[in-house]
Amino acid sequence: MAITLTGPRLTRVAVQPVSAAGTHYRAARAHAALAPAFRAHPGLNLHYYGGRTIDHLTFTNFYLGGKAKWVTADVQNIDHALSAAMSDVALNRVLAQYAAQGQVTSTFKPSRFVDGPVPPRVFRDTIEAIVVHHAAAGLLDTFPLDSTVFNFLLPRNVVLVDANAPGHAQLPERDEDDEPPRHNPALLDDDASDSKHGLGGYHGSVHVRRGNKKQAVYYAVGVYSQGSNGIVAFDTPWKNICAVMYHELCEARTDPDIEDAIRAGDTPAADKLLGWYSPKGGEIGDIPLDEAGDLGTVMKEVPLANGHGTVPVQLMWSNAVGGPEGPIAKKHKPATR
Numbered sequence: 001m002a003i004t005l006t007g008p009r010l011t012r013v014a015v016q017p018v019s020a021a022g023t024h025y026r027a028a029r030a031h032a033a034l035a036p037a038f039r040a041h042p043g044l045n046l047h048y049y050g051g052r053t054i055d056h057l058t059f060t061n062f063y064l065g066g067k068a069k070w071v072t073a074d075v076q077n078i079d080h081a082l083s084a085a086m087s088d089v090a091l092n093r094v095l096a097q098y099a100a101q102g103q104v105t106s107t108f109k110p111s112r113f114v115d116g117p118v119p120p121r122v123f124r125d126t127i128e129a130i131v132v133h134h135a136a137a138g139l140l141d142t143f144p145l146d147s148t149v150f151n152f153l154l155p156r157n158v159v160l161v162d163a164n165a166p167g168h169a170q171l172p173e174r175d176e177d178d179e180p181p182r183h184n185p186a187l188l189d190d191d192a193s194d195s196k197h198g199l200g201g202y203h204g205s206v207h208v209r210r211g212n213k214k215q216a217v218y219y220a221v222g223v224y225s226q227g228s229n230g231i232v233a234f235d236t237p238w239k240n241i242c243a244v245m246y247h248e249l250c251e252a253r254t255d256p257d258i259e260d261a262i263r264a265g266d267t268p269a270a271d272k273l274l275g276w277y278s279p280k281g282g283e284i285g286d287i288p289l290d291e292a293g294d295l296g297t298v299m300k301e302v303p304l305a306n307g308h309g310t311v312p313v314q315l316m317w318s319n320a321v322g323g324p325e326g327p328i329a330k331k332h333k334p335a336t337r
Contacts, residue, residue: 038323040323041322041323046281049271050274051272053099054252055105055253056104056106057105059149061078061079061153062151063111063113063114064116065113065155066116078245081242082245083108085311091302093330094318094325096334097318097332098284098335102331106249120159121194123161126165128206128219134150140217145218149248152221153221153224156224158224159229162199198231202220202248204219205257205260206219220245220252225240225244230244239301242311246313247314254276255274256275258277258283260273285317288314288323292324319335320332320333320335
């Protein structure tokens with residue numbers, strides 16, 4: 001049975017727990033008290049609301065700013081580690097409990113650089129306009145859109161904002177023939193929702209026209225987490241980026257239409273758009289971050305099941321144990337739908 005989410009604000013972000021953004025989004029979700037030392041806390045478990053999940057995921061990375069803005073080794077490390085993490089058998093056993101058929105897979109398509117200047121502050125509608133442009137240019141045509149997430153990675157020193165640019169109202173849907181947004185030159189000063197105050201990334205969707213139909217295009221965006229920008233859990237920026245994007249992709253797997261649910265607002269219509277979501281804790285990646293306090297307890301380098309080294313990830317919430325978990329040697333029983 002669907003449960004109407006009245007009260008808590010729906011969120012789809014990765015935020016550092018001890019930060020202004022962390023406080024902001026925890027208050028918005030109105031979740032339960034901190035679980036000390038990750039004792040089992042089934043009261044925070046995810047509920048299935050009937051929406052889509054992406055059990056067999058395709059994803060790729062778009063590096064904004066072009067090749068000149070990125071260190072080649074960073075790109076290679078992010079592509080390799082994120083691909084390995086998303087396809088790792090032991091990590092995917094945690095996710096499998098939420099899959100309709102008890103199995104999840106992941107396919108990484110080669111990344112590419114996106115040329116052109118990147119503004120110092122990137123807003124949600126900035127990213128949505130880039131997604132729409134890529135769709136209109138045919139750059140996404142070779143991907144299965146209903147099961148693909150396009151990652152847009154920001155170069156170093158660019159600030160990500162979880163809001164539309166000042167003066168630009170959020171559009172419920174966007175088409176390729178929409179005019180690009182005209183941004184107010186004033187900068188938004190919202191300390192609770194930018195990457196200078198703990199925000200690491202978020203995921204969402206836009207709608208593009210395909211013939212007579214609208215098609216959802218799923219995206220995720222992440223900052224170059226270094227210094228005071230983004231979520232810094234490791235001593236190397238590419239590892240921070242990999243862990244944050246792992247967070248976003250796992251959330252997109254289990255709750256891809258969260259953006260449409262947010263657009264639907266505090267109404268019963270939002271329920272059927274949600275996949276797996278905790279009414280007291282948010283999405284699968286939100287709860288461990290909220291409960292962590294210390295990032296090192298949930299953002300870890302874990303061994304790959306194939307024995308080929310380690311990868312930096314964020315542990316995801318597991319209903320089976322009532323806490324963050326992974327990697328594991330045996331799949332759990334399917335979570336209750």
